[in-house]
Amino acid sequence: MPAPDEPTALPVTFRPVRTRVVLLTVGSVMLITFATVALAMPAPWAAADRATMIGTGLIIFAVLALLSRPKVVATRDGVTVVNLTTVRRLAWAEVLRVNLRAGDPWVYLDLADGTSLAAMGIQPGIARQQAVSDARRLRALADALGTGPADAA
Incomplete structure (x- = not known):
C-alpha cells in the first residue's frame, strides 16, 4: 500500500x-x-x-x-475523538500510538497515561481499505506532531 x-x-x-x-x-x-x-x-x-x-x-x-455520530478530528493542536456518547479532546503529546490490528472493530489510541481510547470514527466494517488509509494518516500525524514512536517506549 x-x-x-x-x-x-x-x-x-x-x-x-x-x-x-x-x-x-x-x-x-x-x-x-x-x-x-x-x-x-x-x-x-x-x-x-x-x-x-x-x-x-x-x-x-x-x-x-x-x-452514525463517531468521528475523529485532527487539528494542529491535537485530536478530538467523538464516540457514541462521549467527546474527548487530546493533545498530540498524549497520543503515543495509533493501532488498527486485524480484527479490531475500530482504531485504538494508546495514551501517555497508560490507557487506550477507542476511536470509533475509523472503523473497517464496510470500508476496510479506507479505514486502513485513515489509520495510517492519523498515525503519521501523531508521529509528526506528537511525541513520535521513538518516545513511546
Whole structure:
C-alpha cells in the first residue's frame, strides 16, 4: 500500500462515511414508514396509537443517528475523538500510538497515561481499505506532531 500523502492538510476529519450513509438512510426510511403507517391507520385507531407509531419511528431514527455520530478530528493542536456518547479532546503529546490490528472493530489510541481510547470514527466494517488509509494518516500525524514512536517506549 502506498504511504500516506505528506503533508496532510489540517484540520482533517475521519468518519466512516459509508456506515453513516447506510445508518441515516435506514433511519430515514424507517421513520417515513412508521409515519406513513400511522397516518394510514383506519378510523378506529386512536390518536395515541398514531403517536406511538410515529414515536417509535423517531426512536429508531435517533438510535441510528447516534450510531452514525463517531468521528475523529485532527487539528494542529491535537485530536478530538467523538464516540457514541462521549467527546474527548487530546493533545498530540498524549497520543503515543495509533493501532488498527486485524480484527479490531475500530482504531485504538494508546495514551501517555497508560490507557487506550477507542476511536470509533475509523472503523473497517464496510470500508476496510479506507479505514486502513485513515489509520495510517492519523498515525503519521501523531508521529509528526506528537511525541513520535521513538518516545513511546
